[in-house]
Amino acid sequence: MAHERFDPIIGVSGSPGQMGLEHGRQLRARIHRTAALMRERIGPQAYEASWEALRPTVEYCHAAAPEMMAEIQGICRGAEVPFSDIFRINAHLDLTNWRRLVWDADTAGNAEACSSHAVVTSSDVLLGWNGDDWPGWLGCGAIVRGRPEGGPPFIYWSLAGSVGRPGLGPHLALGANSLPSPRWQPEGLLYPILCRKLLACRNVGDALSLFEDYERCSAMNYLLAGASGDLVNVESTPDAHAVIQPVDQGADGYLLHTNSYLAASLGGLGIQDCGCPRLAAARRLYQQGPPTDVPGVRAIQSDHSGGVCVHQPEARTIVSFVARVRAGEIHITRGNPCSCPAQSLRLDT
Numbered sequence: 223m224a225h226e227r228f229d230p231i232i233g234v235s236g237s238p239g240q241m242g243l244e245h246g247r248q249l250r251a252r253i254h255r256t257a258a259l260m261r262e263r264i265g266p267q268a269y270e271a272s273w274e275a276l277r278p279t280v281e282y283c284h285a286a287a288p289e290m291m292a293e294i295q296g297i298c299r300g301a302e303v304p305f306s307d308i309f310r311i312n313a314h315l316d317l318t319n320w321r322r323l324v325w326d327a328d329t330a331g332n333a334e335a336c337s338s339h340a341v342v343t344s345s346d347v348l349l350g351w352n353g354d355d356w357p358g359w360l361g362c363g364a365i366v367r368g369r370p371e372g373g374p375p376f377i378y379w380s381l382a383g384s385v386g387r388p389g390l391g392p393h394l395a396l397g398a399n400s401l402p403s404p405r406w407q408p409e410g411l412l413y414p415i416l417c418r419k420l421l422a423c424r425n426v427g428d429a430l431s432l433f434e435d436y437e438r439c440s441a442m443n444y445l446l447a448g449a450s451g452d453l454v455n456v457e458s459t460p461d462a463h464a465v466i467q468p469v470d471q472g473a474d475g476y477l478l479h480t481n482s483y484l485a486a487s488l489g490g491l492g493i494q495d496c497g498c499p500r501l502a503a504a505r506r507l508y509q510q511g512p513p514t515d516v517p518g519v520r521a522i523q524s525d526h527s528g529g530v531c532v533h534q535p536e537a538r539t540i541v542s543f544v545a546r547v548r549a550g551e552i553h554i555t556r557g558n559p560c561s562c563p564a565q566s567l568r569l570d571t
């Protein structure tokens with residue numbers, strides 16, 4: 223809760239059902255709190271109505287990712303929370319978009335925040351992510367380190383009860399930034415499920431192919447940093463996606479993103495003209511000299527000149543991490559990186 227210094231770290235291993243069960247048991251109280259807050263944030267009436275709207279999403283995810291759905295069912299058993307509530311924790315992004323675009327019929331863009339940066343240094347590939355959201359979610363976050371039976375290990379941060387979000391896999395790290403969704407479609411893979419599939423990829427090329435393989439319900443930018451030094455943004459909508467590389471940002475060896483479309487094919491204005499002060503500040507700092515180590519990335523994540531580090535009443539940086547992809551190491555902060563300490567974790571321990 224408010225007095226906590228760090229988010230809890232849990233370890234899960236084995237089959238999808240076993241991993242989910244361990245997740246649910248270890249984070250039971252936090253999952254109950256997250257489910258209650260989700261209902262309150264969406265509004266009780268809209269929350270009830272959303273379950274019918276999400277039925278095609280449940281069907282799509284069962285067909286496209288049965289192992290992830292088994293993990294979600296394991297979380298339900300471990301936390302003793304109904305499937306419909308755990309699924310809607312995983313559908314946080316989609317519930318928010320559904321509430322705005324369908325329930326409220328409001329087509330104006332949403333104003334979620336987050337910043338992702340990636341840079342290739344002489345010895346490693348670094349990815350920094352600030353997750354900015356409603357401060358009430360402080361007290362609901364958790365770090366999950368997994369060792370799936372027959373699959374690659376992973377570490378991610380998310381709301382308790384969620385099967386994925388940005389984090390680190392053996393071959394790449396992932397950041398994510400919400401984008402205004404032009405529409406919401408019920409048939410698609412939930413954002414946490416797509417994140418987990420991305421974290422398991424062997425390289426950025428394989429990760430890109432997932433955007434051909436699966437539909438998405440909502441828009442989102444995924445920033446991928448591969449151990450080989452490949453860096454890409456994938457701006458995705460329910461209908462299309464566009465790939466942005468460092469050269470498209472006039473940069474050599476680094477890549478930045480916040481919450482504006484940059485790709486011309488999706489109506490973006492490019493990094494120079496997108497108008498996001500957080501992106502402009504990060505770009506200016508990178509142009510002065512790209513960071514070469516974890517403290518260097520953290521300094522940019524802590525920037526207040528353009529507000530990369532968010533301190534607003536309704537939005538705050540609630541999680542911040544820097545991943546060292548080749549070293550298999552991630553440093554995760556609960557809250558604002560300018561003032562809160564980091565916990566360091568390794569994939570192989």
Ligand SMILES: [Zn+2]
Pocket residue numbers: 524526531532533558559560561
């Ligand atoms: Zn700050």
